[in-house]
Amino acid sequence: MKTKLLFILSIFMLHVSFAQNKTVKAIKAGKLIDVEKGVVLENVTILVDHDTIKAIGKNISIPDSAQVIDLSNSTVLPGLIDCHTHITMQPSGDYYADIFRATQVDDAIMGTVFAKKTLEAGFTTCRDVGARGFADVALRNAINRGDIEGPRLFVATLFIGSTGSHGDIEGFSPYLDWNLPKQMTGVADGIDELRKQVRYNIKYGADVIKFGASAGVLTEEESVGAPQYSQEEMNAIVDEAKLWGKKTCAHAHGTEAIKMAVKAGVASIEHGSMLDDETIQLMIQHGTYLVADIYNDDYIRSEYAKLGYPDKIIEKEKLVGQVQRESFKKAVKAGVNIAFGTDAGVYPHGWNAKQFYYMVKFGCTPMQAIQAATVNAADLIGNKKIGTIKIGGYADIIAVKADVLKDITSLEHVSFVMKGGEVFKQ
Numbered sequence: 001m002k003t004k005l006l007f008i009l010s011i012f013m014l015h016v017s018f019a020q021n022k023t024v025k026a027i028k029a030g031k032l033i034d035v036e037k038g039v040v041l042e043n044v045t046i047l048v049d050h051d052t053i054k055a056i057g058k059n060i061s062i063p064d065s066a067q068v069i070d071l072s073n074s075t076v077l078p079g080l081i082d083c084h085t086h087i088t089m090q091p092s093g094d095y096y097a098d099i100f101r102a103t104q105v106d107d108a109i110m111g112t113v114f115a116k117k118t119l120e121a122g123f124t125t126c127r128d129v130g131a132r133g134f135a136d137v138a139l140r141n142a143i144n145r146g147d148i149e150g151p152r153l154f155v156a157t158l159f160i161g162s163t164g165s166h167g168d169i170e171g172f173s174p175y176l177d178w179n180l181p182k183q184m185t186g187v188a189d190g191i192d193e194l195r196k197q198v199r200y201n202i203k204y205g206a207d208v209i210k211f212g213a214s215a216g217v218l219t220e221e222e223s224v225g226a227p228q229y230s231q232e233e234m235n236a237i238v239d240e241a242k243l244w245g246k247k248t249c250a251h252a253h254g255t256e257a258i259k260m261a262v263k264a265g266v267a268s269i270e271h272g273s274m275l276d277d278e279t280i281q282l283m284i285q286h287g288t289y290l291v292a293d294i295y296n297d298d299y300i301r302s303e304y305a306k307l308g309y310p311d312k313i314i315e316k317e318k319l320v321g322q323v324q325r326e327s328f329k330k331a332v333k334a335g336v337n338i339a340f341g342t343d344a345g346v347y348p349h350g351w352n353a354k355q356f357y358y359m360v361k362f363g364c365t366p367m368q369a370i371q372a373a374t375v376n377a378a379d380l381i382g383n384k385k386i387g388t389i390k391i392g393g394y395a396d397i398i399a400v401k402a403d404v405l406k407d408i409t410s411l412e413h414v415s416f417v418m419k420g421g422e423v424f425k426q
């Protein structure tokens with residue numbers, strides 16, 4: 001009798017909890033952007049069960065148990081994807097403290113704050129391309145467990161760079177050095193060390209491999225665009241990553257370094273500041289994506305002196321900032337694959353969408369800019385469940401009040417965010 005009662009009670013409770021959970025949601029979209037076809041649909045309902053899209057259509061039946069979300073006055077689109085973030089970092093205002101006094105523990109703690117801001121800005125996925133001490137892996141795993149709020153993360157872990165490169169600590173006395181096990185620095189030279197470094201990054205959680213093909217802006221080495229690995233070294237990195245089923249992306253500003261990385265077979269060129277016609281054709285031939293952070297030049301020029309950065313770095317930015325925008329324009333016109341990536345962390349997290357305005361200003365149609373941050377970004381990351389609103393895909397869905405194709409800056413004010421069927425902003 002007691003067992004029977006318990007059984008009945010448990011069935012009842014199961015029913016109650018199911019009803020309260022509202023795992024089934026029906027989103028009524030006034031306008032829906034179909035990013036695959038590049039068209040706008042009107043008055044469409046999206047049915048979501050748990051974390052997955054189950055049905056999309058004009059006349060689909062909505063179950064009684066479903067929670068109805070009315071976005072009939074909004075434009076609905078897939079959750080945005082930023083393919084170049086540093087979600088565990090952001091300038092604190094003290095350049096030397098960031099380099100010499102902050103630790104990976106600071107990064108991990110601040111990463112939880114930055115991740116929430118990024119998600120609330122409508123970015124439901126980020127490819128995070130370089131963090132210290134595997135803070136990115138810890139963040140990714142905590143988000144996946146549902147312990148903290150943030151975008152889905154695909155992480156690169158340690159930036160792989162040569163001795164004296166953009167990935168090394170540069171511009172200081174040799175008495176100042178990394179006080180870490182060698183491989184924790186990401187500094188590696190020669191084919192054997194590089195293959196081992198790739199394996200090391202993957203062993204501790206890398207989803208993607210990132211290396212420095214050229215010098216950089218925000219470090220104190222002399223040149224901004226010169227190659228920092230040989231062709232053989234770049235080939236070895238890409239080849240080793242491939243053996244483990246991982247894609248590779250290359251930080252590259254200078255023309256020669258970009259060409260070398262494309263020939264090595266990287267999936268994407270990050271920054272891509274100095275592109276000539278030959279390089280553009282090479283990228284088209286190889287299907288290489290361009291991930292160009294064309295917003296942050298404004299921020300670096302207006303804020304970095306105040307944030308304590310040395311003049312040398314700001315001067316380097318002046319060499320590449322505008323050139324990069326012109327290169328981007330040429331690449332778009334020629335038909336290079338474009339994926340959205342901002343280098344968020346160079347400027348405040350959550351401002352990712354500010355880059356859309358610049359992408360449209362420098363050659364993209366608004367639809368192309370949105371595609372770069374959805375379907376193209378998903379293709380670059382290599383995940384079929386993100387970047388589109390389709391049956392079987394993750395219910396990563398955002399909405400804006402304005403007509404986003406008329407005003408691309410409306411993406412800076414996302415009014416609704418759902419990730420994996422869960423509403424994070426409404």
Ligand SMILES: [Zn+2]
Nearest residue numbers: 084086129343
């Ligand atoms: Zn970066």
